[in-house]
Amino acid sequence: MRNVAVVGVGQTKFGEHWSMSLRDMLTEAGNAAIADAGIERSSIESLFVGSMSPGRYSGQEHIGPLAADALRLGNIPATRFEGACASGSLALRTAYIDIASGRHDTAIVLGGEKMTDVNGSEAITTLAAAGDQEWEASIGLTFAGLYALMARKHMHDYGTTLEQMAAVSVNNHKNGINNPNAQFRSPITVEQVLASSMVADPLRLLDCSPITDGSAAMILMSEERAKALDNPVWILGSGQGSDTLALHDRMSYTEMMATKAAAKEALAEAGISIGDVGALEVHDCFSINQIIALEDLGFCKKGEGGKFVEDGKIALNGEIPVNTTGGLKAGGHPVGATGVRQAIDIVKQLRGDSVNQINTEKGMTLNIGGSGATAVVNIFGKEME
Amino acid sequence: MPHRSSVPASWRLQENRYSLVGTTCECGECHMPGRRVCECGNEKLESLEFCGLGEIVSYTTIHVAPAGFSGPYHIALIRLEEGPVVTGIVTGDDISVGKKVKSVFRRLYTDGQEGLITYGFKFELM
Ligand SMILES: [Zn+2]
Numbered sequence: 044m045r046n047v048a049v050v051g052v053g054q055t056k057f058g059e060h061w062s063m064s065l066r067d068m069l070t071e072a073g074n075a076a077i078a079d080a081g082i083e084r085s086s087i088e089s090l091f092v093g094s095m096s097p098g099r100y101s102g103q104e105h106i107g108p109l110a111a112d113a114l115r116l117g118n119i120p121a122t123r124f125e126g127a128c129a130s131g132s133l134a135l136r137t138a139y140i141d142i143a144s145g146r147h148d149t150a151i152v153l154g155g156e157k158m159t160d161v162n163g164s165e166a167i168t169t170l171a172a173a174g175d176q177e178w179e180a181s182i183g184l185t186f187a188g189l190y191a192l193m194a195r196k197h198m199h200d201y202g203t204t205l206e207q208m209a210a211v212s213v214n215n216h217k218n219g220i221n222n223p224n225a226q227f228r229s230p231i232t233v234e235q236v237l238a239s240s241m242v243a244d245p246l247r248l249l250d251c252s253p254i255t256d257g258s259a260a261m262i263l264m265s266e267e268r269a270k271a272l273d274n275p276v277w278i279l280g281s282g283q284g285s286d287t288l289a290l291h292d293r294m295s296y297t298e299m300m301a302t303k304a305a306a307k308e309a310l311a312e313a314g315i316s317i318g319d320v321g322a323l324e325v326h327d328c329f330s331i332n333q334i335i336a337l338e339d340l341g342f343c344k345k346g347e348g349g350k351f352v353e354d355g356k357i358a359l360n361g362e363i364p365v366n367t368t369g370g371l372k373a374g375g376h377p378v379g380a381t382g383v384r385q386a387i388d389i390v391k392q393l394r395g396d397s398v399n400q401i402n403t404e405k406g407m408t409l410n411i412g413g414s415g416a417t418a419v420v421n422i423f424g425k426e427m428e
Numbered sequence: 429m430p431h432r433s434s435v436p437a438s439w440r441l442q443e444n445r446y447s448l449v450g451t452t453c454e455c456g457e458c459h460m461p462g463r464r465v466c467e468c469g470n471e472k473l474e475s476l477e478f479c480g481l482g483e484i485v486s487y488t489t490i491h492v493a494p495a496g497f498s499g500p501y502h503i504a505l506i507r508l509e510e511g512p513v514v515t516g517i518v519t520g521d522d523i524s525v526g527k528k529v530k531s532v533f534r535r536l537y538t539d540g541q542e543g544l545i546t547y548g549f550k551f552e553l554m
């Protein structure tokens with residue numbers, strides 16, 4: 044396998060874009076990544092786009108060629124990848140394998156979701172389809188409800204508190220203030236989280252990531268071609284894991300085996316240990332998930348994630364800065380775009396142009412689909428392996 | 429939303445939903461919802477009607493409901509006496525982890541005023 048570099052990144056602002064379609068957003072993000080890389084569009088040889096449900100959100104399937112067409116990329120192979128909220132990272136991982144294998148030298152990765160063309164309850168119904176339609180969604184279990192079941196179990200087994208979960212949202216909102224692409228740029232307090240309206244007990248509105256429109260894009264290149272360009276960031280490893288589709292079939296409701304499998308594969312490929320990771324983007328679709336992620340990745344012991352967050356270990360100046368630009372909570376969560384956006388923010392940290400710059404050599408993204416049925420971990424570094 | 433309320437989809441799941449019927453394997457495992465392949469690899473599984481008694485492993489109260497539902501209502505992970513864990517709506521107010529429940533046959537979902545009514549199991553606090 045060959046070394047692969049990220050040589051360009053771009054995104055739309057995340058938020059409500061009533062004036063832009065999915066096509067418009069994919070094009071804006073793609074154009075921005077091509078410009079950032081400083082390459083000709085004719086040099087792009089393959090396209091990978093992640094999107095969870097363009098069919099239900101926009102009535103449009105087949106968005107691989109849609110994106111290639113809109114970006115004027117000609118007749119190159121163009122494919123959509125779907126792994127619920129992990130769709131973006133799946134597209135990125137597959138593009139990485141495409142370049143590493145030697146099949147192509149330059150690829151564009153896109154992620155996008157247009158969620159506000161449908162009403163709120165339809166958006167919630169569509170998200171719930173990431174769970175088991177026949178045995179979870181069909182009885183009225185929402186996506187927030189699935190994570191609420193995990194939160195309640197975590198509280199019951201480990202004494203995790205509502206305040207500790209709220210501290211996740213407080214951290215992520217604080218980090219979003221400086222991010223011009225974030226959906227929300229205002230600080231919040233633990234008290235505000237605890238006073239926000241109930242969504243799925245014990246999760247309240249400010250424990251939940253929002254409904255968002257947005258797209259993110261990145262250009263990957265083989266080592267051979269990337270060496271001629273400025274400031275490449277290298278992909279050091281990638282891993283993917285799966286678990287039962289329905290939460291009720293899992294061995295544990297407070298631990299995600301898909302995350303553990305994905306992290307193990309990615310770390311082994313990168314030849315590093317978790318302690319070498321200096322910047323981390325995790326999937327805070329709901330506050331409890333950031334706590335579970337920190338435990339499953341091994342930054343703290345199972346059951347101690349709440350305290351880890353409450354003690355400030357994930358702050359910008361903490362032991363392991365997490366979601367340094369606001370995460371899904373403040374940054375926004377246009378489902379298929381999220382994994383690519385996470386990777387962009389790690390790449391910016393490594394290039395030295397983050398809005399909240401920290402000093403690190405290696406960064407990791409963890410992107411989770413559904414209630415943990417898909418997990419993708421990608422690892423990036425300033426230097427090649 | 430064609431999936432939840434379509435007549436064939438509801439009809440297919442009727443037996444499992446109406447009477448809590450899953451599958452059992454000669455290795456001793458049983459599955460609810462039923463499966464076509466056991467964890468041991470066996471594909472020749474028998475039907476099994478679960479007794480309907482169980483215990484709450486975790487629960488939530490849904491306040492912001494999807495289309496076709498109106499909150500608040502309780503949904504729980506329930507460990508059935510035979511072993512498997514299922515997801516179900518729980519009726520009654522004094523819900524907590526560890527409480528015993530039993531399955532009852534109820535209306536699950538109505539697709540508008542004149543649409544299909546889907547019935548199935550819910551759980552009642554004992
Ligand atoms: Zn068996």
